[in-house]
Amino acid sequence: MSKPDLTHLTRRRFLQVAAYGLALGNAGLAAAAGRRTTAPFFRTRGVVLTPDDLTLPDWPKRARMAGLTTLALHAPHSPRRLADYMRSAPGRKFLAACRRHRLAVEYELHAMQDLLPREYFDRAPKMFRMDEKGQRVRDGNLCVHSAPGMQIVADNAVALAQALRPTTGRYFYWGDDGCTWCRCPQCNGLSDSDQALLVANRILEALRKVDARAQVAHLAYHNTLPPPRKVKPEPGIFLEYAPIHRRYDAPFEQSDDAQTRREFELLDANLAVFDRTTAQVLEYWLDASLFSKWKKPAVKVPFLPQVLAADLNTYGRRGIRHVTTFGVYLDAEYVSRHGEPPLQEYGEQLRRWAPDK
Numbered sequence: 001m002s003k004p005d006l007t008h009l010t011r012r013r014f015l016q017v018a019a020y021g022l023a024l025g026n027a028g029l030a031a032a033a034g035r036r037t038t039a040p041f042f043r044t045r046g047v048v049l050t051p052d053d054l055t056l057p058d059w060p061k062r063a064r065m066a067g068l069t070t071l072a073l074h075a076p077h078s079p080r081r082l083a084d085y086m087r088s089a090p091g092r093k094f095l096a097a098c099r100r101h102r103l104a105v106e107y108e109l110h111a112m113q114d115l116l117p118r119e120y121f122d123r124a125p126k127m128f129r130m131d132e133k134g135q136r137v138r139d140g141n142l143c144v145h146s147a148p149g150m151q152i153v154a155d156n157a158v159a160l161a162q163a164l165r166p167t168t169g170r171y172f173y174w175g176d177d178g179c180t181w182c183r184c185p186q187c188n189g190l191s192d193s194d195q196a197l198l199v200a201n202r203i204l205e206a207l208r209k210v211d212a213r214a215q216v217a218h219l220a221y222h223n224t225l226p227p228p229r230k231v232k233p234e235p236g237i238f239l240e241y242a243p244i245h246r247r248y249d250a251p252f253e254q255s256d257d258a259q260t261r262r263e264f265e266l267l268d269a270n271l272a273v274f275d276r277t278t279a280q281v282l283e284y285w286l287d288a289s290l291f292s293k294w295k296k297p298a299v300k301v302p303f304l305p306q307v308l309a310a311d312l313n314t315y316g317r318r319g320i321r322h323v324t325t326f327g328v329y330l331d332a333e334y335v336s337r338h339g340e341p342p343l344q345e346y347g348e349q350l351r352r353w354a355p356d357k
């Protein structure tokens with residue numbers, strides 16, 4: 001379109017055009033204001049941190065300023081240690097700041113080592129998983145066909161919920177990180193995903209007795225990324241999909257990397273089993289720890305706004321309304337080394353995304 005030639009306009013005509021322009025501007029503003037008052041499509045807009053990241057002391061304020069709804073704390077190894085932290089003065093201060101900034105708080109936990117304490121192994125090895133060589137082993141997860149083992153896990157999940165009570169009713173008790181599940185003759189017909197879901201179903205049943213609105217995550221990640229085939233999710237189980245092995249230099253859906261393609265295909269496979277409206281994505285867009293290969297000093301997060309935008313289309317158009325990212329290593333040292341992480345851009349894109357885009 002060419003510019004209007006103002007030399008041919010009379011003064012009155014010019015004023016009419018100007019007034020029309022202003023009117024359009026006001027209409028545009030009104031429409032924008034209308035959009036702002038509409039609730040964002042993504043109901044959970046979160047970041048997942050560890051207590052070590054709270055050396056950046058105003059994380060809750062930063063999250064609120066970025067338009068996020070949720071901060072989650074992650075226990076990579078020991079939920080019991082995280083529970084101790086939440087009872088300490090810094091933990092209580094964090095929770096108070098989240099309340100002040102009206103942020104939801106959740107806890108994302110690799111939990112089985114604590115839910116079935118490892119010291120029980122010497123007395124009752126049958127509660128523990130069998131490895132590929134047919135040996136019961138102390139480390140990681142449990143035998144899901146051990147009735148006493150499952151009972152202890154359920155009881156301890158309820159006990160832990162006293163200290164780590166999410167404000168949303170959404171609980172995250174995952175299997176131990178990267179650990180296979182049981183290969184005993186009874187468990188062998190069940191995949192790792194089936195076994196993980198069996199435990200989640202059991203924890204949900206126990207939690208519902210103390211928290212009527214409890215929901216429990218089934219984590220699709222690494223060895224549990226393929227969907228369960230034999231065990232069905234009970235109502236109240238939600239999918240949590242964490243594609244740790246994808247690449248971030250191109251939109252998820254468009255990557256030609258074979259492993260990324262596989263991770264992506266298993267998203268739809270999981271959505272065929274789980275309710276998509278309660279499903280949650282746990283992404284790594286801001287995860288300095290992943291990009292640093294979990295070794296400090298942290299590298300700068302290679303954040304690409306266009307990748308996030310395309311990925312939100314991928315998730316949003318599938319009806320997923322809960323989106324979080326790890327932000328581990330985004331601490332005081334990170335900010336002094338690399339400057340501000342792209343939290344505002346992340347929060348803004350999540351808040352503004354709409355299905356008709």
Ligand SMILES: [Zn+2]
Pocket residue numbers: 129130142143144145146182183184185186187188
């Ligand atoms: Zn077993």
